[in-house]
Amino acid sequence: xxxxxxxxxxxxxxxxxxxxxxxxxxxxxxxxxxxxxxxxxxxxxxxxxxxxxxxxxxxxxxxxxxxxxxxxxxxxxxxxxxxxxxxxxxxxxxxxxxxxxxxxxxxxxxxxxxxxxxxxxxxxxxxxxxxxxxxxxxxxxxxxxxxxxxxxxxxxxxxxxxxxxxxxxxxxxxxxxxxxxxxxxxxxxxxxxxxxxxxxxxxxxxxxxxxxxxxxxxxxxxxxxxxxxxxxxxxxxxx
Amino acid sequence: xxxxxxxxxxxxxxxxxxxxxxxxxxxxxxxxxxxxxxxxxxxxxxxxxxxxxxxxxxxxxxxxxxxxxxxxxxxxxxxxxxxxxxxxxxxxxxxxxxxxxxxxxxxxxxxxxxxxxxxxxxxxxxxxxxxxxxxxxxxxxxxxxxxxxxxxxxxxxxxxxxxxxxxxxxxxxxxxxxxxxxxxxxxxxxxxxxxxxxxxxxxxxxxxxxxxxxxxxxxxxxxxxxxxxxxxxxxxxxxxxxxxxxxxxxxxxxxxxxxxxxxxxxxxxxxxxxxxxxxxxxxxxxxxxxxxxxxxxxxxxxxxxxxxxxxxxxxxxxxxxxxxxxxxxxxxxxxxxxxxxxxxxxxxxxxxxxxxxxxxxxxxxxxxxxxxxxxxxxxxxxxxxxxxxxxxxxxxxxxxxxxxxxxxxxxxxxxxxxxxxxxxxxxxxxxxxxxxxxxxxxxxxxxxxxxxxxxxxxxxxxxxxxxxxxxxxxxxxx
Numbered sequence: 001x002x003x004x005x006x007x008x009x010x011x012x013x014x015x016x017x018x019x020x021x022x023x024x025x026x027x028x029x030x031x032x033x034x035x036x037x038x039x040x041x042x043x044x045x046x047x048x049x050x051x052x053x054x055x056x057x058x059x060x061x062x063x064x065x066x067x068x069x070x071x072x073x074x075x076x077x078x079x080x081x082x083x084x085x086x087x088x089x090x091x092x093x094x095x096x097x098x099x100x101x102x103x104x105x106x107x108x109x110x111x112x113x114x115x116x117x118x119x120x121x122x123x124x125x126x127x128x129x130x131x132x133x134x135x136x137x138x139x140x141x142x143x144x145x146x147x148x149x150x151x152x153x154x155x156x157x158x159x160x161x162x163x164x165x166x167x168x169x170x171x172x173x174x175x176x177x178x179x180x181x182x183x184x185x186x187x188x189x190x191x192x193x194x195x196x197x198x199x200x201x202x203x204x205x206x207x208x209x210x211x212x213x214x215x216x217x218x219x220x221x222x223x224x225x226x227x228x229x230x231x232x233x234x235x236x237x238x239x
Numbered sequence: 240x241x242x243x244x245x246x247x248x249x250x251x252x253x254x255x256x257x258x259x260x261x262x263x264x265x266x267x268x269x270x271x272x273x274x275x276x277x278x279x280x281x282x283x284x285x286x287x288x289x290x291x292x293x294x295x296x297x298x299x300x301x302x303x304x305x306x307x308x309x310x311x312x313x314x315x316x317x318x319x320x321x322x323x324x325x326x327x328x329x330x331x332x333x334x335x336x337x338x339x340x341x342x343x344x345x346x347x348x349x350x351x352x353x354x355x356x357x358x359x360x361x362x363x364x365x366x367x368x369x370x371x372x373x374x375x376x377x378x379x380x381x382x383x384x385x386x387x388x389x390x391x392x393x394x395x396x397x398x399x400x401x402x403x404x405x406x407x408x409x410x411x412x413x414x415x416x417x418x419x420x421x422x423x424x425x426x427x428x429x430x431x432x433x434x435x436x437x438x439x440x441x442x443x444x445x446x447x448x449x450x451x452x453x454x455x456x457x458x459x460x461x462x463x464x465x466x467x468x469x470x471x472x473x474x475x476x477x478x479x480x481x482x483x484x485x486x487x488x489x490x491x492x493x494x495x496x497x498x499x500x501x502x503x504x505x506x507x508x509x510x511x512x513x514x515x516x517x518x519x520x521x522x523x524x525x526x527x528x529x530x531x532x533x534x535x536x537x538x539x540x541x542x543x544x545x546x547x548x549x550x551x552x553x554x555x556x557x558x559x560x561x562x563x564x565x566x567x568x569x570x571x572x573x574x575x576x577x578x579x580x581x582x583x584x585x586x587x588x589x590x591x592x593x594x595x596x597x598x599x600x601x602x603x604x605x606x607x608x609x610x611x612x613x614x615x616x617x618x619x620x621x622x623x624x625x626x627x628x629x630x631x632x633x634x635x636x637x638x639x640x641x642x643x644x645x646x647x648x649x650x651x652x653x654x655x656x657x658x659x660x661x662x663x664x665x666x667x668x669x670x671x672x673x674x675x676x677x678x679x680x681x682x683x684x685x686x687x688x689x690x691x692x693x694x695x696x697x698x699x700x701x702x703x704x705x706x707x708x709x710x711x712x713x714x715x716x717x
């Protein structure tokens with residue numbers, strides 16, 4: 001399988017402080033990889049490095065075999081990024097937000113494609129014409145997920161994607177991720193939700209204070225055991 | 240649709256959905272409409288009124304009956320400065336300097352000495368005109384609209400998703416710049432209508448549209464500045480504070496400081512001081528009414544020798560008229576010297592203030608605007624000079640009639656009886672020495688040439704901001 005994302009001995013500093021320290025992992029085509037870690041572990045920094053917002057101080061971070069800085073536009077066009085705070089425009093409706101961001105990504109979405117994506121994330125039809133300033137966090141998150149879906153990018157970077165979603169929506173979202181992976185999309189998801197990560201990821205990397213302290217791989221046809229990951233996450237057993 | 244255009248449209252959508260921004264736009268539109276209409280009305284009235292007064296004064300002068308020519312020298316005349324067609328945009332120094340001068344023999348009556356110490360600040364904040372609305376209020380609107388252009392994206396954390404769509408940082412700046420530029424374009428519509436109106440009223444199209452270009456450049460400078468601050472500063476409040484402070488310094492404080500600095504650097508003598516000095520010098524010239532004064536001995540000797548006669552009565556010219564002619568010439572030379580010194584001082588003050596356009600775009604646009612509209616200090620000085628030329632011309636014309644049409648004997652004996660008084664009169668046809676006076680702005684080419692330094696200043700600002708924005712664009716992606 002082709003490797004689409006690769007971090008090798010990746011070290012990144014932010015504000016003069018080492019945030020990632022020699023991290024290595026890769027994500028292949030059609031794979032869901034979860035980076036698990038607590039606050040400040042370096043999860044979001046990893047995503048921002050793949051997006052080219054941050055530069056490694058050593059090691060490498062490659063998107064489709066190239067450093068993002070080599071061709072920033074190509075790297076970003078290959079990626080659909082879902083930030084943690086579902087940052088969209090409050091003065092625009094869900095449909096307008098999607099259309100706006102997709103235009104900027106040089107895509108010309110059909111109205112029915114937008115409706116289909118919003119259906120996929122279960123956003124109520126009557127809310128779709130309302131401005132996002134009146135949305136709950138979960139509703140905004142759904143719109144952001146719809147955008148990631150519509151981007152039709154081969155790689156999805158998801159930063160705490162289920163944050164703010166209700167349990168039903170979380171289950172629906174996990175189903176969606178599996179569906180996308182089945183269709184050949186690669187997903188790098190950073191989260192501190194152990195249960196969620198085990199539900200969807202084929203592999204899990206455990207980050208602690210900028211270092212990769214554990215790796216978990218799902219058995220063929222099965223899922224990673226939540227208990228083992230949880231124990232390692234909580235530091236009860238060595239990862 | 241290009242990315243830049245999409246971003247610009249997105250910005251407009253935000254503005255139109257923001258009540259504060261929408262209210263600001265509506266208020267600005269109302270201010271421009273009201274000031275434009277008010278200034279048009281006022282300037283049209285001033286134009287018509289002053290022209291009517293000028294014509295009436297000329298008719299009154301020419302309608303005077305036969306009389307002693309020197310009585311007409313003191314009867315005098317008026318010169319009115321009618322505003323140029325572009326005064327509907329920028330009346331400039333019109334209100335401050337006065338618009339008419341009473342012209343008479345032996346004196347230069349003018350408003351120029353009344354404002355001795357304020358030559359450098361003429362025309363500032365006198366009233367709300369379209370020029371002032373564009374110079375002072377339009378930048379405020381740009382600040383309100385634009386201070387958060389980039390900061391808002393940072394605060395709402397939408398900058399990263401924008402960049403994550405593959406949008407180049409320079410395109411983001413370009414989109415925001417295009418949005419602000421389109422606001423400026425909309426704001427230019429009332430000015431364009433005023434410029435067209437001025438053109439229809441006889442203004443040269445090149446002046447009118449160069450004036451528009453000056454304002455467009457000025458507002459683009461503000462747009463660039465607003466965008467730069469928004470891209471550099473991380474907090475909305477701080478950006479607003481920086482821009483407001485620059486606005487206050489540029490539009491309120493620096494013109495006044497510059498005027499004070501100019502007054503100190505090129506101090507002008509006060510009215511009393513100047514009056515005393517002039518009175519002293521005039522005593523040396525002598526009184527033109529007193530032909531027997533010793534100051535005219537040389538002229539007397541010269542004329543007697545020239546015509547080979549021994550008595551003034553035998554001269555073929557009226558000695559009293561010749562004295563009036565010579566005396567007026569000397570006196571005018573002296574008065575012109577004072578006037579020129581005063582105008583030079585005022586011009587030096589104004590030039591010093593204008594040089595500060597390198598640090599304040601407000602000063603640069605003010606200078607460009609008044610110069611192109613023909614309502615600047617130089618235009619006022621030209622009016623004074625033209626009025627003085629008219630005064631000297633008709634006074635000397637009357638003095639010539641005095642010297643050549645009226646005999647010395649009749650002149651000297653005019654108070655003996657009624658018949659003598661009748662003989663000491665000249666015909667009313669002699670009043671035709673008065674030329675028509677119609678003041679108009681200097682030719683367009685001259686105004687354009689004079690406005691060039693202001694354009695250079697603004698072009699330097701624009702170029703500097705362009706380079707700075709280019710440098711900042713690279714940092715947006717970080």
